[in-house]
Amino acid sequence: MSATDLEALDSALQRLGEDGAVLRLSETEAEQQSGYQPPTAEGLGERMIMNMGPQHPSTHGVLRLVLELDGELITRSKPVIGYLHTGMEKTGEELSYLQGPTNVTRMDYASPLFTELAFSLAVEQLLGIEVPQRAQWIRMLLCEVNRLTSHMLFMATNGMDLGAVGMMLYGWREREELLRFLEMVTGLRMNHNFIRPGGVAADLPDGWQQELAEILEPLPDRLEEFDTLMTGQPIWRERLQGVGVITTEEALALGVTGPILRATGYAWDLRRDIPYLNYDQLDFDVLVGSYGDSFDRYAIRLNEMRESIRMITQMVDKMPAGDYRIQDKKVTPPPRARIDESMEALIHHFKIFTEGFKVPEGEAYAAVESPRGELGVYIVSDGSSKPHRMHVRAPSFVNLQSLPHLMKDSLLADTVAIISSVDPIMGEVDR
Amino acid sequence: MLHDSPTSESAGQPCVHPDRDSYLDLVAKLREDGYWLCTDLTGVDYLGYEAPRNLPEGVDPQRFEIVANLLDPSARRRIRVRVQVPEGDASIASITGMHPGVDFHERETWDLFGIHFEGHPHLTRILMPDEWEGHPLRKDYAVGNIPVQFKAAGNSR
Numbered sequence: 001m002s003a004t005d006l007e008a009l010d011s012a013l014q015r016l017g018e019d020g021a022v023l024r025l026s027e028t029e030a031e032q033q034s035g036y037q038p039p040t041a042e043g044l045g046e047r048m049i050m051n052m053g054p055q056h057p058s059t060h061g062v063l064r065l066v067l068e069l070d071g072e073l074i075t076r077s078k079p080v081i082g083y084l085h086t087g088m089e090k091t092g093e094e095l096s097y098l099q100g101p102t103n104v105t106r107m108d109y110a111s112p113l114f115t116e117l118a119f120s121l122a123v124e125q126l127l128g129i130e131v132p133q134r135a136q137w138i139r140m141l142l143c144e145v146n147r148l149t150s151h152m153l154f155m156a157t158n159g160m161d162l163g164a165v166g167m168m169l170y171g172w173r174e175r176e177e178l179l180r181f182l183e184m185v186t187g188l189r190m191n192h193n194f195i196r197p198g199g200v201a202a203d204l205p206d207g208w209q210q211e212l213a214e215i216l217e218p219l220p221d222r223l224e225e226f227d228t229l230m231t232g233q234p235i236w237r238e239r240l241q242g243v244g245v246i247t248t249e250e251a252l253a254l255g256v257t258g259p260i261l262r263a264t265g266y267a268w269d270l271r272r273d274i275p276y277l278n279y280d281q282l283d284f285d286v287l288v289g290s291y292g293d294s295f296d297r298y299a300i301r302l303n304e305m306r307e308s309i310r311m312i313t314q315m316v317d318k319m320p321a322g323d324y325r326i327q328d329k330k331v332t333p334p335p336r337a338r339i340d341e342s343m344e345a346l347i348h349h350f351k352i353f354t355e356g357f358k359v360p361e362g363e364a365y366a367a368v369e370s371p372r373g374e375l376g377v378y379i380v381s382d383g384s385s386k387p388h389r390m391h392v393r394a395p396s397f398v399n400l401q402s403l404p405h406l407m408k409d410s411l412l413a414d415t416v417a418i419i420s421s422v423d424p425i426m427g428e429v430d431r
Numbered sequence: 432m433l434h435d436s437p438t439s440e441s442a443g444q445p446c447v448h449p450d451r452d453s454y455l456d457l458v459a460k461l462r463e464d465g466y467w468l469c470t471d472l473t474g475v476d477y478l479g480y481e482a483p484r485n486l487p488e489g490v491d492p493q494r495f496e497i498v499a500n501l502l503d504p505s506a507r508r509r510i511r512v513r514v515q516v517p518e519g520d521a522s523i524a525s526i527t528g529m530h531p532g533v534d535f536h537e538r539e540t541w542d543l544f545g546i547h548f549e550g551h552p553h554l555t556r557i558l559m560p561d562e563w564e565g566h567p568l569r570k571d572y573a574v575g576n577i578p579v580q581f582k583a584a585g586n587s588r
Contacts, residue, residue, distance in 0.1 A: 365509070
C-alpha cells in the first residue's frame with residue numbers, strides 16, 4: 001500500500017478536470033463533424049474528428065472511439081459503447097437464481113468463472129449459507145486457471161495488436177491447453193455455468209491432478225519464452241514504455257482497479273486485501289508496477305501468471321476431501337442417481353429446476369478480483385425465486401473511462417497499444 | 432447515525448441512507464473519512480416490490496433508489512449509500528465532481544432508469560441508441576415485442 005492522501009487525490013481531480021481529455025460530443029454531432037474542422041471562433045485550432053471502430057480490428061470487439069486529432073496527436077477522445085448491449089441485467093430479473101449463472105457467465109467471455117463466482121457469492125450472502133470447503137477450493141482452483149487463460153488471451157492480443165504475430169500464436173496455444181483442463185472439469189471451454197449458488201456443478205473428475213500437472217509443467221518455461229520474445233525486446237519496449245501513463249491518484253479518482261491500478265504502484269488486490277473464499281490461506285504476492293505505463297501493465301499481467309501458477313500448485317496440495325456442494329435440500333437438487341429410484345427425489349428435482357429456490361429479501365454486494373479488476377454483483381431480492389434487481393459492476397466498463405486520459409497528447413499509432421493494455425472485454429462493458 | 436444520516440445493515444454490509452439534499456455532503460464527508468473509491472453506482476426500481484423495504488426509521492420509501500458503493504482502501508472497508516428518489520421528480524445531484532469515475536455509471540442509470548443527474552457534464556444515453564424511447568430497466572417497461580431498430584445508415588465511412 002503506497003502512501004497517498006486526500007490532498008494528492010484532490011490535485012488529481014483538478015488535473016483530470018483540466019486536462020480536457022474527454023470529448024463531449026453526442027453520436028449525431030460526431031457524425032456531423034467528422035473529418036477536417038477549420039479553426040473555430042472559440043479558439044480551437046485546426047482539428048480532425050475521426051471515428052475509430054466499432055469494426056476496427058484493434059478495438060477488441062465493438063468499441064468505438066471518437067478521436068479529436070491535432071495533426072497526429074490525440075487531443076480529446078470519447079469511447080462510445082453499447083454496440084454489444086444485450087440487456088443482461090433485465091434478463092437477470094426474469095431468470096431464477098439457479099439459472100442466473102448461465103446469464104452472467106456470458107458477460108466477460110474471457111473470464112466467465114469470475115462473474116459466476118461473484119453472482120454465487122452474492123446469493124449465498126443473502127441465503128446466509130456457507131459452502132463446503134472442497135467447493136471453495138474447487139472454485140479458487142478454477143478461477144486461477146481461468147485467470148491464466150484470460151491473461152494468455154491478453155498476451156496474444158496485445159502482441160498481435162503491435163505486430164508480434166509470434167506472440168499471438170504462442171499465447172493462443174497455451175490458452176488452448178489451459179482451456180482443455182477447464183473443458184475436462186466443466187464440459188465447456190467457456191461459458192461454463194459451473195459455479196452455482198450453493199457450490200459447484202460437479203466434483204473434479206478422476207485424474208485431474210495429473211492432467212493439471214501435465215499442463216502446468218511446461219508453463220514456466222513458456223513464460224520465459226514470452227520474456228525472451230517480448231520483455232527485453234527493444235522494439236516492444238519502445239512501443240510501450242512511457243505510453244499511456246496514469247498516476248495512482250488519477251486511477252483512484254476514476255475508480256480504476258485491477259492491473260491498471262497496480263501498475264501505478266498501488267498494491268490493491270481484493271484477494272489479499274478483502275479476502276473471499278480461502279485466499280487468505282495461500283502464499284502469493286501482489287505485484288505492482290512503478291510507472292503506470294502500458295509496459296508496466298503488460299509486465300504485471302505476465303508476472304501475475306507466475307503467481308497464479310504458484311497458487312495453483314499450493315491448491316493442488318491443499319485440496320480437501322468432502323462435498324462439492326452444500327447439502328441443504330432447499331438449495332441443492334438431489335443426486336442424479338436418486339431420481340430414478342425415488343418419487344420424492346424426482347419431485348424435488350423438478351421443483352428446484354422449475355420454480356427455483358427462494359432467497360430471503362434484502363440486498364447484497366459481493367466483489368471478487370477478476371483479471372481486469374473489481375467485479376461486483378449487487379442483488380436485490382424480494383423473497384421470491386428471482387432477483388428483483390441484478391446489477392453487475394463490470395471492471396472493463398469502469399476502466400474504459402481512463403482511455404481518454406491515457407491517450408491525451410499521445411500519437412495516433414499509440415492508441416492501439418493503449419486500448420490493448422487496458423484489456424477491455426466488450427461483452428462485459430455493454431452487458 | 433453516520434454524519435446525521437440513518438444507517439442500516441443488510442447481509443452484514445453497512446448502508447447509510449441520506450436524503451437527496453444531504454447526499455452530496457455525505458459523500459464528500461465519507462471521502463474525507465477515507466472512502467476514496469466509488470466503485471459502483473446504480474439504480475433500483477422498487478415498483479411492484481412487495482417485501483418490506485429494509486429502511487431505517489425516518490426514511491420514506493420511494494419508487495427509485497440510487498445505490499452507490501464506496502470503498503476505503505486503507506481501512507479495507509465498504510459502505511453503501513442508498514438514496515430514495517421519488518417517481519414524480521426523478522433527479523439527484525451528480526457526484527462526478529468528487530468521483531469522476533462514476534461518469535459512465537450515472538449515464539447508464541439515466542439511460543436505463545431515466546433518473547436525471549444534476550451537474551453531470553454530459554448526461555446522454557450510453558448503452559441504448561440516442562433516439563431510443565423509454566428506459567428499459569424500469570419495471571413497467573415491457574419485456575419483449577420490441578421492434579428491432581437499426582440506425583439509419585448514413586455516412587458509412
